[in-house]
Amino acid sequence: MTEAAPAAAIGASEFDRDTAVTRREPGVYDTELSAGWTIIAAVNGGYLLAVLGRALADALPHPDPFTITAHYLTASVPGPAVIRTEVVRTGRTLSTGQASLFQRDANGEEVERLRVLASYGDLDALPDDVRTSAEPPSFPPPEQCFGPQDAPDNGRGTVSGSSAITERLWLKLDPATLGWALGSPSGKGEMRGWFGLADGRDADPLSLLMTVDGLPPTSFELGIKGWVPTIELTAHVRCRPAPGPLRVAITTRNLAGGFLEEDVEVWDTADRLVCQSRQLARVRLTG
Known part of the structure; x- marks a missing residue:
């Protein structure tokens, strides 16, 4: 029997290589946006958030994103990009900065793809005191859940939502939120599942920024197919995740006027709420 390949270390995985940035000047x-993190032809919003998050981690005196908000202005595409950052304020426990990502269009003109405002700190310096009413999501273990590889077409166009990014992820979705893949969506705006990177790299604060946008959209369970582009996404990183797979729960309570919100909770193996997010996304209604 062939032994499983060792898990990629943080800093030496495909995710780290594909989110790498090179400082040209202060x-x-x-950066080079990878085609491996696309949904149809557009680059995934969570991946983009991690790329800009890495640039800000270099530009600011504090290492970890605490809160980061992105406005997606135009769809990013694979290829070269430039990130321009600005330090807004530095303090003892938090520093704040902003960043924008630019690409060239077909005419060679520079186009701003997204703009981010974030506050960074040191997660390891936070006190251990936790007072919460939040509870980890309850759903079956991974062996009783289903991923892209379990679909008849190996996940292309079904569990994956027709995206290259799926090949870079380890996903096992709660069967209770998979009605859409069987042609019978529940009508509930919910999506839950186990989450990790395909090469076994453990999660860290930067990868959490991608995790919050890594599952299929809740609109699938509302009976709506197709791409759901993000308009705005805010993530709060609460603590450094423990090693092992993450549990992700997403809910949508209101779809109106062609827009929906997605509230995300990410839990680690120590039953800690490690990241939260909310995004506003656009839905292409048909029929």
Whole structure:
């Protein structure tokens, strides 16, 4: 029997390589957006958030994102990009900065793809005191859940939502939120599942920024197919995640006027709420 390949270490995984930035000059970074993190033809919003998050981690004196808000202005595409950052304020426990990602269009003109405002700190310096009414989501263990590889077409166009990003993720979705893949959506705006990177790399604060946008959209369970582009996404990183797979729960309570919100909770193996997010997304209604 062939032994499983060792898990990729943080800093040496495909995610780290594909979110790498190179400082050109103070506050300016070059990066190459990978086609491996696309949904149809557009680059995934969570992946983009992690790329800009990495640039800000270099530009600011504090290492970890605490809160980060992105406005997605135009769809990003695979290829070269430039990130321009600005330090807004630095303090003893928090520093705040902003960043924008730019690409060239077909005419060679520079286009701003997204703009981010974030506050960074040191997660390891936070006190251990936790007072919460939040509870980890309850759903079956991974062996009783289903991922892209379990679909008849190996996940293309069904569990994966027709995206290259799925090949870079380890997903096992709660069967209770998989009615859409069987042609019988529940009508509930819910999506839950186990989450990790395909190469076994453990989660860290930067990868959490991608995790909050890594599952299929809740609109699938509302009976709506197709791409759901993010308009705005805010993530709060609460603590450094423990090793092992994450549990992700997403809910949508209101779809109106062609827009919906998604509230995300990410829990680690120590039953800690490690990240939360809310995003506003656009839904293409048909029929």
